[in-house]
Amino acid sequence: MDSENLKKKTAVSLIWNIINKAGYQVIAFLVAIITTRILTPEDFGYIAALAIFSIVSGVLIESGFSIALVRRENNTRADYSAAFYFNVLLSIILYLILFFCAPLIADFFNMPPLVNLARVIFLALVINSFVIVPNVILTKQLKFKQIAIADLGGMIISSVITIVLAIKGFGYWAIAAQQVSQVFFKMIIIWCCSKWWPSWKSNFALIKELFAFSFAIIISSLLNYLSKYVYNFVIGRTYSTADLGYYGQANKYYQIPVNVIINSVVGVAYPVFSSLNNDKERQ
Known part of the structure; x- marks a missing residue:
């Protein structure tokens, strides 16, 4: 790719990534405003109690492969397939562990509804494992428009579902439905956009690399996420479910402007610089 074409593609990618990140947060904020007027603090507290388990499991499932694959040159279909199967298999294993540990989690926080709620919300981990590799492929190709369509499409559809369920009186299940349906619809859209399908032939030696x-x-x-979400753990254990709900909602939005800018720039810069670095190495 020549320098002028790369500059143009980078600029377009950055615009779409900003639209994606900012749009996502605006939708999430609007949904939060609506749902907080309908749902109780306890409803949000149940969700916040499970956040640390979802975040940590998500990090383990992704295993840093997204950054590694974006950086790596000349990935083959077998390479992507190996990473895909690993992510999916690990997500299923972790889901089963969390499924059977759900009663222990509920007992720890003294929140009985967490048993069934956890088993539903953690399904999002398995669904999201199907998104990781197609998202990497689109990122390497600087197709941030397609990524934005998948992210915002999933967010809009799931937000409508959440608001309807909240109005109908489903309580915390409305938020659970948003988390699961958001990644489900994102998965469908991103697979259509990437036009990628795993092969049975996989380079599992790549996993070690x-x-x-x-x-x-x-x-x-x-360490980063544990430092951010450990307070959910402490507050959920020590204080009431409502207190955790108030904290979880307040903590979610105070860094939005900074995060939108940083994540938008870094998300585009990394694949661009990786591409430039690979070009120099070939020379």
Whole structure:
């Protein structure tokens, strides 16, 4: 790709990524305003109690492979397939562990509804594992318009479902439905956009190579998210479900402007710089 074409594609990608990140947060904020007028603080507290389990499991399932695959040159279909099967298999294993641990989680927080709620919400982990590799492929191709369509499409559809269920009196199940349906519809859209399908022939030797690069990323991500969500753990254990709900909602939005800008720029810059670095190495 020549420099002028790359500059143009980078600029377009950045615009679409900003639209994606900002649009996503605007929709989430509007839905929060609507649902907080309908649902109770306890409803949000149940969801916040499960956040740390979802986040940590998500980091383990992704395993830093997204960054590693974007950085890696000349990925084949067999390479992508190996990463895909690994992500899906690990997500199923972790889901089963969390499924059977749901009663223990509910007992720890003294929140009985968490048993069934956790088993539904954690389904999003399995569904999202199907998104990781197609998202990497679109990222390497700088097709951020398609990624934005998938992200915002899934968010809009799931938001409508959430608001309808909240109005109908489904309580915390309305929020659970949003989390699961959002990744489900995103999965459908992103698979249609990427036009990729895994092959039975997979290069599983690649997994060791990816881990050699991504291990530090996994540890860093885990420490980062644990530091952010450990308060959910403490508040949920020590205080009331309503208190956790208030904290969870307030903590969710205070860094939105900064995160939108940083994530938008970094999301585009990394695949661009990886591409430039690979070009230099070939020269």
